[in-house]
Amino acid sequence: xxxxxxxxxxxxxxxxxxxxxxxxxxxxxxxxxxxxxxxxxxxxxxxxxxxxxxxxxxxxxxxxxxxxxxxxxxx
Numbered sequence: 486x487x488x489x490x491x492x493x494x495x496x497x498x499x500x501x502x503x504x505x506x507x508x509x510x511x512x513x514x515x516x517x518x519x520x521x522x523x524x525x526x527x528x529x530x531x532x533x534x535x536x537x538x539x540x541x542x543x544x545x546x547x548x549x550x551x552x553x554x555x556x557x558x559x560x
Contacts, residue, residue, distance in 0.1 A: 499512065503556065529545055
């Protein structure tokens with residue numbers, strides 16, 4: 486059994502935290518010289534009332550401020 490992650494696992498975040506429509510994903514990264522570090526990405530989920538389409542965006546509105554701060558604190 487190996488401690489190394491498979492290629493598929495390496496593309497998954499270590500952890501994801503959510504608050505309402507806002508999520509933060511924490512990624513384990515390895516730098517050019519082999520140093521390990523964590524990076525955080527943020528996303529907002531959305532759904533169109535007209536078409537029903539849904540997705541994720543990296544753009545936020547002032548109304549997302551409280552949820553965004555909450556996921557930053559959790560991450």
